[in-house]
Amino acid sequence: MGGEKAKAVQIGGASGRCVPATEFSRTLAFEDISTGGSIIIFGPQRDMLRVAKNFMEFFVEESCGQCTPCREGNPKLLEGLELLEQGRCSMKYLRELCQLGETMQVASKCGLGQSSPTAFLSIVQCFPDELMGRPSLSEAAQQ
Amino acid sequence: MTEPARLAETSRAPVSQQPHTVPPPADTQAIGGMVSLRIDGQEIKTPMGTTILEAAKKAGIRIPTLCYHEDLCIAGVCRVCVVEIEGQRLLQAACAYPVTSPLKVLTHTRKVRQARRHVLDLLLSTHYGECYACFRNNNCELQALAKEYGVDSFRFGHPEKPRHEIDRSSYSVVRDMDKCVLCRRCVRTCIDLQEVGVLEALGRGAKTKIGTFLERPLGEVVCINCGQCINRCPTGALRANDPTDQVWAAIDDLKKHVVIQTAPSPRAGIGECFGLPPGQALTFQMNTALRYCGFDKVFDTNFTADLTIIEEGTELLLRLYKALVKKEKVALPQFTSCSPGWVKYIEHFYPEMLPHVSSAKSPQQMFGAIIKTYYAKLNKLDPKDIVTVALMPCSAKKFECNRPEMCDSGLKDVDYGLTTRELAQMIKEAGVDLPRLPKSDFDDPFGTATGSGVIFGATGGVMEAALRTVIELVMGIKVENLFEHADITPVRGFEGVKYAELKIDKVGPVPDLLKALVPDWNWLKGATLKAGVAHGTANAKRVLEDIKAGGKFSQCHFIEFMACPGGCLGGGGQPIPTSPAIRAARAKAIYGEDAVYQVRKSHENPAVAKIYGEFLTDGPCGHTSHKLLHTHYTPRGKYIV
8 A cells, every 4th residue: 555664563453462563574363463353554654652642542531430440540551651752751650550551451340451551561562762762841842 | 927028129230230140059068059169278168159259258368358348239340359360361359250160269469469559559549538537537448458558659649639529418428529439339339229329320431430310419319318328438438417516516515405315226336436346235334425525414215216106106006997997098008207218218219108107206306306395394494505416326317307397396306416426436536435434324304215215226126116015005915925025026137028917816905095096996806917127228119119019018007117228227327337247236236235124115114104194195196296296298209300
């Protein structure tokens, strides 16, 4: 379709995992990367932080609000991305959020909460440089 | 004489949320009846379908919980009770996982501890408020969990500003949604346990909140004020409307004569607020404490409970006479009116059945009216200077004393309704250790009470008291001849709906008190008195539906209804927490008190005889008593204007 130099592929919709270019040789299969439904391909100009934020905004909206990990966890992950955007998220807090994501994956009541942090976790894992080191608001103002 | 009553199941809780998702096996001895599991290496055999949480509890292994409550259906939403099951990637909520095959459960692995800590951190990130400014301080399940899991900082933040306005619109229940952790216990209490359905979770996701119909304030919806939600809230989000400041102010005002009447249930429960195990009655220590706090007189509500029996019993006999002899159309069965939660329930949900409700006031309101008339006259006091406080196990009593029709003495009959918890707070403020106080008796002229008044606190108590009096007054025989120790056991116990029959095979010499009511009493001979008992509005609803359908209860003559599960001893003003075991212990204390009273029948109460001789001279259901001791009701309906 004319797309070139894709940098990541989101497999299995918003709740699936995000695969970076370095792993494009992997197989779409139950044994390797299982999928269901959609595949989203991100071009080189795409901001992965915005991608992650878009997914988290979706899950904050979609959570039914019954169980604690999903109801309260998704907004925390979104908040973390907003902090990253403003260059105000510490490494320590980001690690904390990743652990929270792991908890959400095993402790949520239904599949939505169990899979909602997957995209966040894989993007943080594969694109740390793109997420971190953003200029803070004051720095941006100076520039 | 009695048989278990079976009525249609009308619970609105979804089947998936019923207490047992897997029905317990009929025969645990049969093959597959029992299942064995291993929790933290401990081998446990348990009936098929038991939840991991229950199995662990039996084995003495603690699994923390928050949204789980013994009285309620399962929600499994808080995720505090998660455990690891060998071979499963996901953690499972122990409260909602029925064991149907051998499992290996681990309750405190790293994964589990981390998940619980995360859940707590998330709950605390939305829980606004400081613990030391909360009435649940030291009795809060969230606080206790935070301590248990060593929460030393708010990892995911903590709200700095309140986000909701405190709803103080109800006379009885105050809602502070800033402290809500969305465990939905109140929702399950209201919808499933009480079947009233005022509270529900509104919205989705992070916008979820517990609210009412169209988010109206609690004072404007069909809330019956039973306060069961308060007893089951794990935090301080729900509490009773606390009048202790006004009560202290009245005590401090030397011009005011402050009297308190104490209901039977608080004395069976108040010890729990002072660290005693449930089921220790502290009646006489409490009297000392009340005087120490500064109350001028301490009376026993049991006196008016006895009076209620006479008034309500007389009303019943008159209704029966009209129905059986004069063949007039009267509303039968007659319903009791002691429980203000029940009264508001029927006003809202079955207004067409209000003629069935006895016009007799509740003991609290009778006492208020008598204190501001008879007692004021007796002691040459100006009723304006008397402040009557009622110690009740009940949050709905606060609403009841504020009903506009409850001013028959010319003033507000009962000024303040105090709950057991609030009195415990006052006693603590006064600086005394209740269980260690010396004992003292109630004040005259209403000092004498009977065992019949005491048992008003338990479900079936009003009926038992009424039957004791009916047997003796109408049949002219001793209750002890029919029931050992005058314990009418068919109406006792925690079964949701009870039914009993009493054959009146003999009409004895009717005492002077009742003689004048009807010209002759022989019409009662050979009749069978049919009585019903229901506690909890869910059971009340079943009985009312049965009556409407022309079922067994439509043939009854007298039915006792209590809004709260277990009767008053499980009331919305009683110490928190509550559970079936705690309520059973309180009931034991109440029946224990009854057993040691010398006078155990309402009509034998000398103070009751005296008040009919001196004050209510036209007898039970006479003119004076109608003015002071009877009331009327408002058909409120379900629709809110």
